[in-house]
Amino acid sequence: MKTLESIRYEVAPVQGGYTDQILELDLTSLAISTIDVEPGYRRKYVGGRGYAIKMIWDRTTKETRYDSPENILVMASGPLGNEPRFPGTGKFVVGTISPLTDTFIDSNIGGHFAPLLKMCGFDALAVKGISKKELVLIVDGDEGTITIAEAPLYGEEIDSGGLSYGEALIRDFTGGEFTENVAAVTTGNGALNARFGIINSLFYDRRRKRIRSKQAGRGGTGTVMRFKGLRAVLVRSSLPRVQANHPVDKKSVQEAGAKLKKVISQQDPKQLNLGAWGTPVLVEYMNKFHLLPVNNYQYGQHPDAPEVFADVFLNRYFERKVPDGCYMGCNLACAKGAENVVLTRGPRAGEKVGIDGPEYETSGAVTCQGIFDPPYIMEYNWYCDEYGLDTISMGVTAGFLMECFQRGYLTVQDTGYELSWGNIDSADRLLHETARGVGIGKICGQGVHRAKQWVAERWALRTKKSIEETMDELNKFAMEVKGLEFSMYICKESLAQQGGYGFSLKGPQHDEAWLIFIDQVHNEIPTFEMKAQALKWFPLIRTWFNAVGLCKLPWIDVRHPEAAKTDNPSQNQPTLEYYAKYYGATIGEKKTVQDILDDSERLHLLQKMINLRQGKGTRAFDQIPVRAMGPAYFNEYQSRSDYYDEWLKEHLAKDENYPTTPEERHQVILKLRKDAYQKLCDSVYQAKGYNADAVPLRETLEKFDLLDEKADSLLREYGL
Numbered sequence: 260m261k262t263l264e265s266i267r268y269e270v271a272p273v274q275g276g277y278t279d280q281i282l283e284l285d286l287t288s289l290a291i292s293t294i295d296v297e298p299g300y301r302r303k304y305v306g307g308r309g310y311a312i313k314m315i316w317d318r319t320t321k322e323t324r325y326d327s328p329e330n331i332l333v334m335a336s337g338p339l340g341n342e343p344r345f346p347g348t349g350k351f352v353v354g355t356i357s358p359l360t361d362t363f364i365d366s367n368i369g370g371h372f373a374p375l376l377k378m379c380g381f382d383a384l385a386v387k388g389i390s391k392k393e394l395v396l397i398v399d400g401d402e403g404t405i406t407i408a409e410a411p412l413y414g415e416e417i418d419s420g421g422l423s424y425g426e427a428l429i430r431d432f433t434g435g436e437f438t439e440n441v442a443a444v445t446t447g448n449g450a451l452n453a454r455f456g457i458i459n460s461l462f463y464d465r466r467r468k469r470i471r472s473k474q475a476g477r478g479g480t481g482t483v484m485r486f487k488g489l490r491a492v493l494v495r496s497s498l499p500r501v502q503a504n505h506p507v508d509k510k511s512v513q514e515a516g517a518k519l520k521k522v523i524s525q526q527d528p529k530q531l532n533l534g535a536w537g538t539p540v541l542v543e544y545m546n547k548f549h550l551l552p553v554n555n556y557q558y559g560q561h562p563d564a565p566e567v568f569a570d571v572f573l574n575r576y577f578e579r580k581v582p583d584g585c586y587m588g589c590n591l592a593c594a595k596g597a598e599n600v601v602l603t604r605g606p607r608a609g610e611k612v613g614i615d616g617p618e619y620e621t622s623g624a625v626t627c628q629g630i631f632d633p634p635y636i637m638e639y640n641w642y643c644d645e646y647g648l649d650t651i652s653m654g655v656t657a658g659f660l661m662e663c664f665q666r667g668y669l670t671v672q673d674t675g676y677e678l679s680w681g682n683i684d685s686a687d688r689l690l691h692e693t694a695r696g697v698g699i700g701k702i703c704g705q706g707v708h709r710a711k712q713w714v715a716e717r718w719a720l721r722t723k724k725s726i727e728e729t730m731d732e733l734n735k736f737a738m739e740v741k742g743l744e745f746s747m748y749i750c751k752e753s754l755a756q757q758g759g760y761g762f763s764l765k766g767p768q769h770d771e772a773w774l775i776f777i778d779q780v781h782n783e784i785p786t787f788e789m790k791a792q793a794l795k796w797f798p799l800i801r802t803w804f805n806a807v808g809l810c811k812l813p814w815i816d817v818r819h820p821e822a823a824k825t826d827n828p829s830q831n832q833p834t835l836e837y838y839a840k841y842y843g844a845t846i847g848e849k850k851t852v853q854d855i856l857d858d859s860e861r862l863h864l865l866q867k868m869i870n871l872r873q874g875k876g877t878r879a880f881d882q883i884p885v886r887a888m889g890p891a892y893f894n895e896y897q898s899r900s901d902y903y904d905e906w907l908k909e910h911l912a913k914d915e916n917y918p919t920t921p922e923e924r925h926q927v928i929l930k931l932r933k934d935a936y937q938k939l940c941d942s943v944y945q946a947k948g949y950n951a952d953a954v955p956l957r958e959t960l961e962k963f964d965l966l967d968e969k970a971d972s973l974l975r976e977y978g979l
């Protein structure tokens with residue numbers, strides 16, 4: 260690798276979970292610098308997502324877009340990251356201004372990268388500027404050097420890939436010997452051609468004896484990375500992990516971790532059994548409860564769905580005996596993978612590869628295209644990772660284009676081939692074209708929000724209808740909010756999840772409020788008030804996990820046996836007590852669950868202010884497509900007419916007559932659903948301290964010490 264810039268540095272020690280150093284890289288000038296983090300800053304913004312939000316708020320403007328030089332790509336763990344005595348501590352967040360939403364996006368990701376970065380002396384990496392040449396950053400804690408090098412070339416096929424390139428780079432760097440002490444982040448060439456590029460986190464798994472990967476999938480973080488000219492970041496540190504986070508009170512950390520590990524080992528096998536099945540286990544639940552996206556979320560169930568249930572993947576692909584944690588110490592170990600899968604399609608057909616996944620979301624992204632074929636799901640998974648494409652946004656945009664084809668908005672003249680449901684050849688062609696930025700793939704790579712505009716313009720030209728009129732129709736089934744594609748849960752029948760998607764600050768990704776399970780599978784928040792309350796509480800607690808460097812699954816997916824005795828079992832408070840103890844013991848301050856919620860509310864509000872600044876923060880931007888609220892078209896109503904008729908009988912006002920025709924009933928259902936969503940907006944905004952237009956009130960910002968001059972003038976722009 261040709262070195263362009265290199266500095267020597269003193270590795271800052273970790274104390275109480277922090278190094279209090281941020282590594283900053285300016286790719287325009289090739290300047291490497293470090294920022295000292297003041298105690299007040301970390302107390303207020305915590306770490307991880309909090310640091311990313313604060314940097315974007317401070318250092319970008321309303322004119323900043325994903326490709327602006329001042330846009331910052333922040334990768335940050337948090338004070339609780341890198342603690343093998345506690346489960347789920349390998350997570351970090353990538354935050355930036357998104358190519359899809361034009362506002363702040365963050366996506367969390369596992370693996371060894373952030374723990375190693377912290378051991379190299381940095382709580383976060385912040386990258387700004389744009390390089391004309393493709394570069395690699397190497398942070399070497401063992402040597403005490405930080406180096407910017409020209410991205411090496413390894414041959415066309417490898418160079419186009421996120422996984423292949425990363426593996427070649429690690430091999431190159433280590434001289435061929437893989438080790439857990441070296442990790443990398445990369446993305447592939449697809450991220451250059453699509454707005455939903457991902458970042459792969461590559462690490463060595465000594466049990467599977469190969470390089471594995473996890474992904475920061477949502478919102479185009481990989482597109483930003485690639486656009487900046489940053490091809491990869493390598494980190495190395497050989498310090499022992501088990502003592503690396505230096506908690507203030509080791510014994511309490513050990514105790515809290517041991518208690519949580521015990522709950523996981525005793526309860527997970529009786530509950531979701533993620534340790535055995537991985538997240539593909541969700542496909543069966545989702546299909547059973549009509550929540551699995553089929554044909555662009557038209558239907559939630561399909562007779563062929565058992566073809567893609569977890570047992571099929573377990574028997575055919577997964578190695579049963581291997582515990583698959585994505586970081587040391589996680590005994591939930593849900594990160595399943597397959598070895599020696601021979602690719603049958605695309606430019607790498609015939610090659611044997613290891614595939615990490617599929618996660619539930621990837622399977623859902625394929626059923627969203629009407630496909631129920633495990634080998635195709637595996638290949639789709641691998642190619643998306645290799646190209647650097649988000650499996651979710653890819654699947655949802657493909658599904659949108661397929662539905663445009665179904666409803667006649669697109670024809671073969673527009674697309675070049677039939678985009679029909681369940682057609683693996685077409686779906687596969689669309690995937691590869693999207694990665695290469697050619698044909699209809701070029702439109703697909705723009706995501707649903709922009710593809711919708713393209714379809715509307717063509718349709719308006721052809722039919723002489725107005726673009727606005729066509730957009731109204733497309734908006735019924737274009738599954739995006741704020742520019743981000745929905746993740747893979749049908750929320751038509753769950754008012755709570757509708758809000759979970761609509762109010763989510765980054766757009767409809769479930770990591771802010773995954774309420775579908777507790778609302779529709781467990782029916783634990785049956786009343787309107789409980790749903791509204793959950794829509795304030797869950798986003799806050801979930802924000803905290805992303806700020807401290809933790810995986811949420813050990814909390815949300817494994818219910819503590821004592822939770823049933825609490826007022827609100829779905830919050831899993833007994834497990835949260837372990838987290839509060841772990842937090843306090845690490846940083847050396849007593850912390851309660853309420854402290855955690857307060858810290859998070861500040862971050863949540865600041866993110867909301869970024870959305871307002873970027874013009875994406877008001878009530879209008881929380882509105883969801885008709886399909887997310889109910890049966891958008893009559894065929895959807897017909898597919899479950901008995902269920903819908905019953906629902907209508909229960910929800911129709913006493914003085915209203917039951918409509919006589921199915922068509923009328925369909926329309927009344929849609930009206931009731933739309934009214935309920937607006938009522939939910941009012942209620943949740945009030946609970947969050949916003950006005951009716953979803954703008955935070957002055958006193959709300961004041962309470963969290965956020966009402967500075969900049970915030971004040973922004974509020975004035977919104978008439979407050």
Ligand code: SF4
Nearest residue numbers: 347584585589593810
């Ligand atoms: S629960 Fe799964 S995703 Fe979370 S840290 Fe453990 S292995 Fe990784």
